[in-house]
Amino acid sequence: MGMSAFYGPPKPEPDMIALILHAINYRVIFLHTSDVYGPHTTEIFVGKALKDGVRNKVEWASKFGIDYTDGKLENLNKLVEEGKVKYIGLSEVSASTIRRANDVHPITVMQLKWSLWSRDVEADIVPTCRWRLYLPTFQGENLEHNKRLYDRVNGIARKKGCTPSQLALAWVHHQGNDVSHYWNHQGRKLQPEDPSFVHKINT
Structure with a gap:
């Protein structure tokens, strides 16, 4: 996100591509982007960085807005079946949305704000994803x-x-x-x- 939006001016493309490759060299294996970062700028950075066999070294996730009532999740399901998308995940949604989406296609990963200071997700969302826990x-x-x-x-x-x-x-x-x-x-x-x-x- 910080490479192209929201945190100051966009960063130079050569510097960001070099940073991505530097991170991969230090065993960073998961890259996360979104179409709204830039928009599309960070996805372009990552795409250019993952040339020449580098793509096989990492998992790359990109997110975008979706309306769960208009059939788009079913379309993503088709992309998985066609091998164009490996997994489907969700970002910052409610426990009920997780359950509804999972009825359409198994949800593999959930992105959420969870830290020492933000623990409200432990009451409902985390238990929905894996276990019943309250703190x-x-x-x-x-x-x-x-x-x-x-x-x-x-x-x-x-x-x-x-x-x-x-x-x-x-x-x-x-x-x-x-x-x-x-x-x-x-x-x-x-x-x-x-x-x-x-x-x-x-x-």
Whole structure:
């Protein structure tokens, strides 16, 4: 997203293609884009970066808006049957929408905002995807509680020798083998330790 939209001016195409290849070289194997990023700009960056056999090294997901009532999901189902699309996933939808969509075609992946600070999805959406789980969510009036939690996260990060953001990503990573974290990149050069550090932090 940050390569072409929403976070400052669009980045130079050669720099972004080089960044994608740099990330793949450091074992980043999942790339996520959308037709609205640019629009279409990030998809073009990725397409150009994945030439000459690089495509086989990664999974590439791109999302777009869809109306579940107009038959478009059935059309995606046909694309899967034709081998043009490998999987169908959803992004930021309700638990009821997940269930309705899954009746048309198995939903393989769900993109959602889930972090130490955004845990409301644990009440309904996450259980719909995999298991029945409830953990309290943070509410606006709990600001002081959140501040204390943030201080604790900083303290744990210092003990682990990492940044708070790396620790937060590690927390997401360790929620299960069916959960994958990703960076919303805003142009900073990817460091070699970024993709691998979350694997090294002990829970």
